[in-house]
Amino acid sequence: MRPRIVAFIPAHNEEKAIYDCLTGLKEQVLPSGVELDVFVVADNCTDRTEEVAKETGEELGLSIEIIVTENNKQRKVGALNAVWKAIYGDNMDIYEMERTDYQIAYQRSVKGILGMDADSRLAPRALQHLWDGMMSSRNIGGVMAKYTMRMPKKKSLLSKDDPYYEEKLASGEYGGAMSRWWTHQQKQDMASWLLSLQYRGGSTYVLGGQATLFRPEALYEVMQSNKLDGPWQNDTDVEDMLLTWQLQKNGWKTLISPNARCFVDAMRSYHTFRNQRVKWSSGTVNLLTDRDLMLKTRHTGYLWRSQLKTMMDLLVRVLFVLLLGAAIATDQFLWSWVWLIPIALASVLNTILALKTPMHRPIDIILAFLLISPELYLWVNLMTFAQVWAEKLSNDKKDGWANQYQAEAGKTRSKLLQGVLALLLFISIAVFACYYFRDYLTSEAVQQATNPYLMAGWIGLTGLTIFMSFIMIYQIWTLRGRHRA
Numbered sequence: 001m002r003p004r005i006v007a008f009i010p011a012h013n014e015e016k017a018i019y020d021c022l023t024g025l026k027e028q029v030l031p032s033g034v035e036l037d038v039f040v041v042a043d044n045c046t047d048r049t050e051e052v053a054k055e056t057g058e059e060l061g062l063s064i065e066i067i068v069t070e071n072n073k074q075r076k077v078g079a080l081n082a083v084w085k086a087i088y089g090d091n092m093d094i095y096e097m098e099r100t101d102y103q104i105a106y107q108r109s110v111k112g113i114l115g116m117d118a119d120s121r122l123a124p125r126a127l128q129h130l131w132d133g134m135m136s137s138r139n140i141g142g143v144m145a146k147y148t149m150r151m152p153k154k155k156s157l158l159s160k161d162d163p164y165y166e167e168k169l170a171s172g173e174y175g176g177a178m179s180r181w182w183t184h185q186q187k188q189d190m191a192s193w194l195l196s197l198q199y200r201g202g203s204t205y206v207l208g209g210q211a212t213l214f215r216p217e218a219l220y221e222v223m224q225s226n227k228l229d230g231p232w233q234n235d236t237d238v239e240d241m242l243l244t245w246q247l248q249k250n251g252w253k254t255l256i257s258p259n260a261r262c263f264v265d266a267m268r269s270y271h272t273f274r275n276q277r278v279k280w281s282s283g284t285v286n287l288l289t290d291r292d293l294m295l296k297t298r299h300t301g302y303l304w305r306s307q308l309k310t311m312m313d314l315l316v317r318v319l320f321v322l323l324l325g326a327a328i329a330t331d332q333f334l335w336s337w338v339w340l341i342p343i344a345l346a347s348v349l350n351t352i353l354a355l356k357t358p359m360h361r362p363i364d365i366i367l368a369f370l371l372i373s374p375e376l377y378l379w380v381n382l383m384t385f386a387q388v389w390a391e392k393l394s395n396d397k398k399d400g401w402a403n404q405y406q407a408e409a410g411k412t413r414s415k416l417l418q419g420v421l422a423l424l425l426f427i428s429i430a431v432f433a434c435y436y437f438r439d440y441l442t443s444e445a446v447q448q449a450t451n452p453y454l455m456a457g458w459i460g461l462t463g464l465t466i467f468m469s470f471i472m473i474y475q476i477w478t479l480r481g482r483h484r485a
Contacts, residue, residue, distance in 0.1 A: 001105045001106060001108075001109040002033060002034070002035050002109065003033065003034050003035070003109055003110075003111045004034060004035040004036065004037055004109050004110055004111065004112075005030070005031075005034060005035070005036050005037075005110075005111065005112040005113070005114055005127065005131070005213070006036075006037045006038075006039060006083075006087065006110050006112070006113055006114065007025060007036065007037070007038045007039065007113075007114040007116055008039055008041070008080055008083045008084075008113060008114065008115050008116070009021065009038065009039065009040045009041065009116050009117070009118050010041045010043050010076050010079030010080055010117070010118065011040055011041060011042055011043060011045070011049050011053065011079075011118035012043045012044060012045060012049075012075070012076075012079075012118075013045050013046060013047045013049060014045075014049050014118035014119060015045075015047045015048045015049045015051075015052045016171050017118050017119040017265075018040065018049060018052055018053050018056065018118050019052060019056045020119075020121050021116065021117075021118050021119065021120060021121055022038065022040075022053065022056045022057060022060060022062060022064075023056075023060065023121070024120075024121035024122045024123075025038060025062065025116075025122065025127075026060040026061070026062055027122075027124055028122060028124070028125070028126065028127040028128070029124070029125050029127070029128050030127065030128070031128060031131045031132075034111070034112075034131070035063070036062075036063065036127075037063045037064075037065070038057065038062050038063065038064045038065070039064075039065045039066075039067060039083045039086070040053040040057075040064065040065070040066050040067070040118075041067045041068075041069060041079040041080075041082055041083055042066060042067070042068045042069070043069045043072055043075070043076075043078070043079040043082075044069060044070065044071070044072050044075075045068075049118075050066055050068055053066055054066055065086075067082055067083060067086060069082055074234040075234075075401055076209070076232075076239065076401075077230075077232045077233065077234040077239050078234070080115065080230070080231075080232045081229065081230025081231070081232055084219075084230045084231060084232075085229075085230060087106065087107055087110065088107055088220070090229065091223075091229050092229045110216050111215075111216070112130075112131060112134060112213050112214070112215065112216070113213070113214045113215075113216055113219065114127065114130070114211070114212070114213050114214075115207075115209050115211070115212050115213075115214060115240075116209075116210065116211050116262075117209055117210045117211075117264065119264070119265045120147075120210040120211055120262050120263065120264045120265070121262065121263045122145065122211060122260075122261075122262050122263075123260070123261040123262065123263065125259075125260075126145055126211070126257075126259075126260040126261055126262060127213070127260070129145075129257050129259040129260035130143050130145060130211075130212075130213035130257055130260045131213065133213075133255060133257045133260070134213050134215060137253070139251065139252060139253050140215065140252065140253045140254075140255060141214065141215050141218030141219075141247040141250075141252025141253060141254060142207045142212050142213065142214045142215065142218065142244070142247060142252070142254050142255070143207075143212065143213050143254075143255050143256070143257050143260075144204060144206075144207045144208055144211065144212045144254075144255070144256050144257065145210070145211040145212070145256075145257055145260040145261055145262035146194050146256065146257065146258075146260065146261050146262070146484075146485065147190055147194075147208060147210055147211070147261075147262055147263075147264050148187060148190070148191075148261060148262070148263055148264070148358050148359070148485075149183050149184075149186050149187040149190065149263075149264060149265070149266035150183070150263045150264065150265060150266070151180060151183050151184065151187075151359065152172055152173060152174055152175030152179055152180060152183060152268065153173060153174045153175070154174070154175075154180070155169070155174045155175055155176045157174065158174045172265060172268060175268055178269070179268035179269065181373070182266065182267065182268050182269065182270070182273060183266040183268060184357075184360070184361070184364050184373075185373060185377045186266045186267065186273070187266065187357055187358070187359075188353055188354055188357045188360075188364070188368070189377070190485070191353065191356055191357040191358065191485030192353050192485075194256065194485045195353075195356060195479065195483055195485050196478075197256055198256060198258065198481075198483040199478045199481060199483060200302075202255050202256050202258065203253065203254060203255060203256075203298065203299070204244070204254050204255065204256050204299075205241065205244060205245070205248075205254075205297050205298075205299035205302070205303065206238070206240055206241040206244050207240055207243065207244045207247075207254050208240055209239075209240045210262055210264045211260070211262035211264075212240075215252070218247055218250070218252045219231040219243075221250050221252075222243065222246045222247060222250060225246075225250060226246065231243060235293075236283050236286060236287060237279045237280075237282060237283035237286075237400035237401060238279075238280060238283030238284060238287065241283065241284065241287060242287060242293075242295075244297070245287065245295045245296075245297045246295065248297050248298065249295060249296075249297075258483070258484070261358075267408075269414070270380065270414055270416050271407050271412070271413065271414035271416070272404070272407045272408050273380070274380065274383075274384060274407075274414070275400075275403045275404045275406075275407040275408075275412075276404050276407075277380075277381065277384045278384055278387060278388060278400060278403070279400030279401065279403065279404050280400075281384055281385065281388045282388045282391065282392070282398075282400055283400065284303065285307070285388055285389065285392055286392070288300070288303060288304065288307075289392070307385075309468075309471065310381070310382065310385045311385070312464060312467070312468060313378065313382060313468070314382045314385060314386065315464065316461065316464050316465060316468060317379075317382070319457060319460070319461045319464070320461060322457075323454060323457045323458060323461060325430070326450065326454060327454055328434075329434040329441050330441050330442060330446055330447055330450055330454075331441075331442040331447070332447060332450070332451065332454060341469060342465050342468065342469045342472070343371070345469055345472040345473060345476070346371055346374070346472060347368075347369055347370075347371055348476060349472050349475055349476050349479075350368040350369070350371060350373075350374040351365060351368050351369045352476065352479050353368065353479070354368035354369075356479065356484070356485050357485060358484075358485060
């Protein structure tokens with residue numbers, strides 16, 4: 001039997017996306033002498049995912065197998081393990097069914113396992129690049145493609161007389177200005193992350209589930225060493241990160257391909273984005289702090305430094321707002337041109353990142369230079385950071401997958417508007433109070449009482465800002481390299 005790559009595609013209600021995913025696989029140039037088989041898992045579906053996948057496979061001439069799951073409580077993890085068991089057998093099978101000669105031969109012929117999401121699409125020759133990366137060294141357990149978010153088409157291009165108007169909007173094929181803005185911000189964020197990993201040697205602490213080629217031997221070793229019934233575990237909201245750490249623990253390298261690209265869907269609203277990021281961030285924090293797993297990665301220090309940097313970003317902004325408000329209210333505010341230095345550095349850094357982001361638009365460069373987009377996007381991430389750690393410290397465990405599914409399905413609503421209105425009301429009350437009591441607040445007695453605290457606060461803020469400025473200078477320096485996001 002010829003060697004083959006087997007694609008694992010878990011699909012939960014993906015009838016609108018699965019055609020594009022399978023078309024991308026059909027367009028791949030396969031390594032010489034290697035065949036491709038596709039396994040689509042119609043996981044707890046209530047739509048026509050199974051039928052569409054089968055019809056598409058027949059239309060494109062793909063070697064495709066459809067696996068249907070019902071009452072799968074482990075969601076994506078359960079779907080992926082279902083395909084694994086179909087090929088390698090079920091360790092939990094008490095009957096110990098004897099495998100046929102064909103099943104044994106097929107199992108031995110699998111040289112690569114491609115894990116993909118049903119709403120992602122590989123760029124041409126991406127599979128060849130992933131294969132070349134995995135086969136470049138015996139100790140490489142998995143190679144991930146570079147992810148780029150697909151920009152929705154302008155909603156203005158869609159005629160309102162189109163009978164499929166609402167359906168096309170709901171599918172994400174078209175979007176308004178805000179959905180396109182959210183998409184670019186996530187694309188630039190992903191580009192920044194990919195560049196940072198490449199500048200550090202190309203090793204990654206997470207082999208993303210959107211498109212990663214695994215070495216079957218490495219997955220089997222993880223399953224056996226951890227006494228699992230499949231390589232993927234449901235103990236965390238970031239099953240792909242947990243698997244990556246387990247691969248590294250067993251001595252396998254996990255890398256990013258410098259050439260393979262995969263196009264993925266972005267979260268196109270504040271609500272869906274927040275729920276996705278809370279799931280990712282919460283899962284990361286839980287892995288970092290879970291002593292029962294006893295897992296470490298060469299990237300543990302990097303991840304903790306990232307958490308510390310985010311905390312410092314939050315602290316700098318909160319301190320600045322509080323000190324600025326108190327200084328203006330007590331008439332002790334003094335402008336310093338030195339403050340423009342970190343602003344200029346942030347502008348240069350974000351402009352470079354915007355230019356290095358694939359398929360960027362002129363408006364994206366302008367907004368990055370003016371720091372409008374980066375600052376708004378950062379504040380959303382800072383709120384996510386604060387929420388995740390607040391839940392962690394309070395032991396308030398939530399189902400990240402369920403929250404994300406409900407947000408994407410429109411079953412939950414964002415409280416952004418209420419939050420903005422509450423903030424504006426608070427600011428209005430504070431401004432009115434400062435104006436009403438201005439004589440008292442600007443009196444010499446109040447100024448003398450508050451001045452030592454303001455001075456101490458400004459000194460501390462200056463120290464933090466200088467430290468953060470050096471970090472930005474280092475990031476700008478590393479971006480001089482020729483790596484592509």
